[in-house]
Amino acid sequence: MDKAELLNAIQVLTSEGRLSRDDVLQACKAGTQENSDVVGARGVGNRYSSVLSFAGGGIVFMGIAIFIAQQWDGLNAFMHILVTLGLGIAAYFSAILFSQIKQVGSLDSAFFLIAALLLPLGIGVTLDELGFESHHGSMSVIIFLIMSAVYALSFSLFKRDLLLLFAIIFSTCLYFGLINYVLGPVPLFNEASLLSYAILFAGISYMMLGYVVHNNSFQAVSGFLYGFGVLAFLGGAFSLGGWESNQNMLWELLFPGLVFLVFYLSTVLKSKSFLIFAALFLGSYIIKITAEYFSDSLGWPLALIIAGLGIIALGYFTLRVSQRYL
Amino acid sequence: MDKKERVLLITGLLIPIGMIMFIVSVIYIPGLMMRGEPPKYDFLYVSNQAASEYQYSVLGGKLTRKQVERAQTYNQSIIYEDRFYIHSVSSNKSQELSYEEASRLRISSSSKSPDGFTIVYGRRGEVLFPFFSSRDYSSRYIKKNSYTQKLDLEFGMDQRYYYNFRFLGWLVSDGNG
Numbered sequence: 001m002d003k004a005e006l007l008n009a010i011q012v013l014t015s016e017g018r019l020s021r022d023d024v025l026q027a028c029k030a031g032t033q034e035n036s037d038v039v040g041a042r043g044v045g046n047r048y049s050s051v052l053s054f055a056g057g058g059i060v061f062m063g064i065a066i067f068i069a070q071q072w073d074g075l076n077a078f079m080h081i082l083v084t085l086g087l088g089i090a091a092y093f094s095a096i097l098f099s100q101i102k103q104v105g106s107l108d109s110a111f112f113l114i115a116a117l118l119l120p121l122g123i124g125v126t127l128d129e130l131g132f133e134s135h136h137g138s139m140s141v142i143i144f145l146i147m148s149a150v151y152a153l154s155f156s157l158f159k160r161d162l163l164l165l166f167a168i169i170f171s172t173c174l175y176f177g178l179i180n181y182v183l184g185p186v187p188l189f190n191e192a193s194l195l196s197y198a199i200l201f202a203g204i205s206y207m208m209l210g211y212v213v214h215n216n217s218f219q220a221v222s223g224f225l226y227g228f229g230v231l232a233f234l235g236g237a238f239s240l241g242g243w244e245s246n247q248n249m250l251w252e253l254l255f256p257g258l259v260f261l262v263f264y265l266s267t268v269l270k271s272k273s274f275l276i277f278a279a280l281f282l283g284s285y286i287i288k289i290t291a292e293y294f295s296d297s298l299g300w301p302l303a304l305i306i307a308g309l310g311i312i313a314l315g316y317f318t319l320r321v322s323q324r325y326l
Numbered sequence: 327m328d329k330k331e332r333v334l335l336i337t338g339l340l341i342p343i344g345m346i347m348f349i350v351s352v353i354y355i356p357g358l359m360m361r362g363e364p365p366k367y368d369f370l371y372v373s374n375q376a377a378s379e380y381q382y383s384v385l386g387g388k389l390t391r392k393q394v395e396r397a398q399t400y401n402q403s404i405i406y407e408d409r410f411y412i413h414s415v416s417s418n419k420s421q422e423l424s425y426e427e428a429s430r431l432r433i434s435s436s437s438k439s440p441d442g443f444t445i446v447y448g449r450r451g452e453v454l455f456p457f458f459s460s461r462d463y464s465s466r467y468i469k470k471n472s473y474t475q476k477l478d479l480e481f482g483m484d485q486r487y488y489y490n491f492r493f494l495g496w497l498v499s500d501g502n503g
Contacts, residue, residue: 185449186449212334212338215331
């Protein structure tokens with residue numbers, strides 16, 4: 001019986017009263033549970049393997065870094081480049097080879113991680129040994145430009161979550177590096193405000209990319225983008241509001257609107273990280289505004305009571321949204 | 327990928343690029359940002375304060391000093407003399423004067439000049455911005471909103487140390503600027 005025939009049969013039986021909606025829903029639930037038990041068991045195994053691979057990769061990198069640091073003075077320039085850049089390139093190509101072999105599980109992830117940690121160091125060492133003089137972070141820009149290009153190209157070839165994640169991380173580092181470089185030595189801007197704006201826009205970019213990535217089968221990366229995106233967005237907006245005696249009224253008035261926008265988006269995108277961060281930031285905002293504007297007029301104890309009640313209401317609201325929409 | 331996702335992808339990638347282009351254009355396109363009026367008030371500063379035997383302050387609009395115990399320095403045989411300078415903001419040059427001449431000037435010790443300028447450190451960001459970027463103690467700029475000009479100062483024996491330039495006050499006597 002194919003799907004169309006089955007659905008037709010359900011329709012007929014339901015119209016005759018021989019099958020209810022609850023019967024159909026119960027059958028679906030039972031079927032999904034069974035599958036998830038099987039997939040879950042397999043999934044748990046894969047997850048442990050990935051975690052151990054990552055942990056192992058990180059420990060390998062630490063070992064290499066400590067060994068190199070201990071032997072550094074005794075090595076010449078060529079060896080400096082070989083043990084950093086050379087090892088990084090070797091790890092990268094090993095990862096590519098392992099990614100072609102299904103039986104090794106997530107071994108390639110461990111080697112991509114080692115390469116991601118070693119290659120920037122290797123490029124920096126190489127530039128330094130070649131006599132490159134960094135001005136205002138120009139070396140950082142070159143390193144992250146190369147790393148972003150390498151991992152973006154790798155992602156386009158191999159379509160792996162981890163490669164996309166590293167491409168995004170290195171591109172973010174490149175973004176901040178470029179801002180630092182173009183600012184140069186001149187203190188033209190209020191650096192704290194500029195940084196807040198840079199983080200806020202990075203957050204917006206992350207959230208947009210998270211949506212695209214989520215709808216194109218890279219849910220693991222979308223979780224990272226949503227979480228860090230909303231944190232950066234709300235964090236940037238919160239800090240732009242300023243603190244007592246130096247507040248920015250526009251951002252202080254705008255912030256609650258942005259938080260409720262994030263609450264709304266959490267229901268549309270079904271994202272728990274949006275909901276949690278919106279709740280946390282709204283709670284922080286309540287405390288901040290109470291302390292700034294009401295502690296002198298109402299007195300600290302009353303201000304704390306109002307803030308506390310606001311946060312309790314916020315907690316209830318968050319729970320209701322989570323239960324109803326997520 | 328549908329149209330909405332394509333728009334979001336392009337917008338998401340263009341936002342950081344737009345931010346960087348905005349900063350570049352503000353800094354490097356002359357006239358894009360209103361620079362404002364140049365500074366008018368000269369200022370007094372002291373250099374070589376590393377191991378000074380005096381502590382300087384401004385009282386009643388005049389420079390005064392108080393003898394203090396000389397700070398421990400690396401080489402006790404070297405005597406560091408405090409050197410006073412008036413910096414002309416119009417010519418961006420410093421002229422040395424004695425303590426006696428400096429103490430006769432009328433100065434305002436406010437960090438902000440009467441026309442709203444302040445003296446700030448330059449930027450130094452060699453490691454990963456926004457982490458570890460810090461002040462460049464070897465440079466100073468005079469700044470008000472979007473007007474920023476590097477100051478050509480006399481830093482004394484070692485310009486790496488912040489105490490080798492100590493701002494004392496703005497000259498508020500007649501004939502400034």
